[in-house]
Amino acid sequence: MAEPAFKRVVVKISGEALSGSEPFGIDQPIVERYAADLVSASEMGVRLGVVVGGGNILRGAHLSGENLSRPTADSMGMLATVMNALVLEAAIERAGTPARTMSALAMPQVCETFERARALRHLEERRIVIFAGGTGNPYFTTDTTAVLRAAEMGCEAVLKATNVDGVYSADPKKDPTATRYEQLTHEEAIRSDLKVMDATAFALARENRMPIIVFAIHEANAITAVLSGAGRSTLVGSRN
Ligand code: UDP
Numbered sequence: 001m002a003e004p005a006f007k008r009v010v011v012k013i014s015g016e017a018l019s020g021s022e023p024f025g026i027d028q029p030i031v032e033r034y035a036a037d038l039v040s041a042s043e044m045g046v047r048l049g050v051v052v053g054g055g056n057i058l059r060g061a062h063l064s065g066e067n068l069s070r071p072t073a074d075s076m077g078m079l080a081t082v083m084n085a086l087v088l089e090a091a092i093e094r095a096g097t098p099a100r101t102m103s104a105l106a107m108p109q110v111c112e113t114f115e116r117a118r119a120l121r122h123l124e125e126r127r128i129v130i131f132a133g134g135t136g137n138p139y140f141t142t143d144t145t146a147v148l149r150a151a152e153m154g155c156e157a158v159l160k161a162t163n164v165d166g167v168y169s170a171d172p173k174k175d176p177t178a179t180r181y182e183q184l185t186h187e188e189a190i191r192s193d194l195k196v197m198d199a200t201a202f203a204l205a206r207e208n209r210m211p212i213i214v215f216a217i218h219e220a221n222a223i224t225a226v227l228s229g230a231g232r233s234t235l236v237g238s239r240n
Pocket of ligand 1: 013014015016052053054055056058059060061073074075076077078080081133134135136137138139140141142143145
């Protein structure tokens with residue numbers, strides 16, 4: 001087996017990536033595929049944290065309005081990420097690797113509450129830790145959560161799963177002349193207002209010199225491919 005490019009990473013999987021071709025909900029076969037890929041990555045000896053989004057269920061910014069404050073809508077969004085995390089946790093465990101969901105919002109009857117020391121211990125024990133509930137605060141995103149948890153866990157990189165195989169000079173679906181960047185600095189990513197991650201996430205990554213690898217998740221074994229140095233991706237920042 002190829003020596004992995006990183007030994008410790010956080011993988012960010014958006015809610016949308018869990019719904020497959022549907023705009024809403026959870027596509028179980030797709031979840032099983034991600035779980036199998038994560039288990040293979042873990043078997044390569046990589047310590048894995050996973051941050052899941054909630055956009056396949058709801059996004060606070062879309063739901064908030066006259067009848068619902070943004071903080072309340074964001075609480076609902078954070079709860080959505082917990083639902084996704086539980087589905088992924090079950091699939092990972094079925095695929096053969098122990099996993100633990102740790103939520104930033106305390107709900108002890110449902111899953112563990114995020115506690116840094118305990119999360120570090122899970123990683124040492126080769127359990128895949130799924131960080132749910134975002135940062136636990138409104139007005140943030142799960143992309144920011146991924147960078148935050150990666151920094152807290154002493155990870156070498158964030159692997160950001162998207163629909164496209166990296167960062168392009170324009171939207172490749174709309175502009176056939178769009179070209180893919182091999183590498184960008186955090187500064188360039190922030191300056192060009194890339195839609196691939198929000199500015200808060202990039203700023204936190206820049207401050208902590210945390211590389212972000214943007215890659216496409218739609219093919220089988222996409223995560224292990226990135227970890228083996230194969231597959232197409234864009235590196236934002238530089239390898240430490
Ligand atoms: N959210 C939040 N604080 C956080 C992370 C997430 O309030 O730290 C809420 C927010 O409403 C967001 C929703 O959870 O819209 C789902 O997260 P996100 O939009 O990042 O999911 P993704 O786009 O990755 O599916």
